[in-house]
Amino acid sequence: MSMITTSRRGLLAAFASTMVVAAPTMSNAFGILRGAGDIRRIRMYSGRTGESIDTIYWIEGNYIPEALKEINLFMRDWRTDQVKKIDARTIDIAAASHRLMDTNEPYMMLSGYRSPATNAMLRSRSRGVAKNSLHMQGMAADLRLKSRSVPQIYAAATACHAGGVGRYMRSNFVHMDCGQVRTWNG
Template sequence: MCENKSTGVTRRSILGAFAATAISAAPFFPGVTAYARGSGDIRKLHFYSGRTGERMNLIYWIDGNYVPESMAEINHFFRDWRNNAVHGIDVRTIDFLAAAHNLLGVNEPYMLLSGYRSPQTNAMLRARSRNVAQNSLHLRGQAADVRLQSRSVSQIARAAESCAAGGVGRYSGSNFVHFDCGANRTWGR
């Protein structure tokens, strides 16, 4: 679960950050503790949900602080769409996704296939597929499955792996990449 600190950030300061940041943030650097460094004064996420049709394009981190309103929006966006259960999404997963997206150099939003999963949803998916873990990090808000139309599974996975920030699963047959903030490991092809 993520911890959000009150930052005193106002909508005006967020708009100021947009105005002051006309170009994309600098690339992220690899390393478990350093993968989110070098991003400048802001970090942002750009997502689309194929399940709900919702879009999200927001700044979630400014000057070393997570923006509570943005984190609440992320938590809602990453909810279990089957039953609308909302859970706090671990900021390490959010930073991991943002870092890989930045490395890919695309403006296209990630398509979110799965973020948080309730125990009921995870059990239902496990009954249908042997590829669903019983103790999935999705259950803790620590994982996301995404795709990009303009990039292959291999390209997305290579960017994620270069961050060395957690688990990266390649699901080429289903055209998505799994990101999680668990142990640094890879699987799939």
């Protein structure tokens, strides 16, 4: 099931040949992509739900509320179907990292928002799940790409200097969040 709205299709077509920019909004964010364009786009799919999203969520300095709502729904806790507002800074970091890797492949999202119940269940199964995970606040995403290695995704996300980045080699994903700037190996 695709989550691209009809109203988005026109925007996507109009900006298809435009440089996509995804610089984070945080004041300490990197300047690699600043000034290179005026739109931000995110592309992801979920192997758990079969859903995908490909949306422009920011144009000329403004977030698009309808697009952010689509992202919130897409990044919901698929186990409980609970939706939480996703911090746009997390999307900015993921989009900026994606842009740095110069790929058209959408991210596979393994985890976005997690309800407290889901987080507790995952924590009981793995010591790599934080008790007060930023996933529960809508501030984190676990992502992978088929065409890029975990070290490549990790390097791109780390280059943003805009949040937490965790490398999970055994599970083949990178955690990105809009919390304090920090890195770790899971």
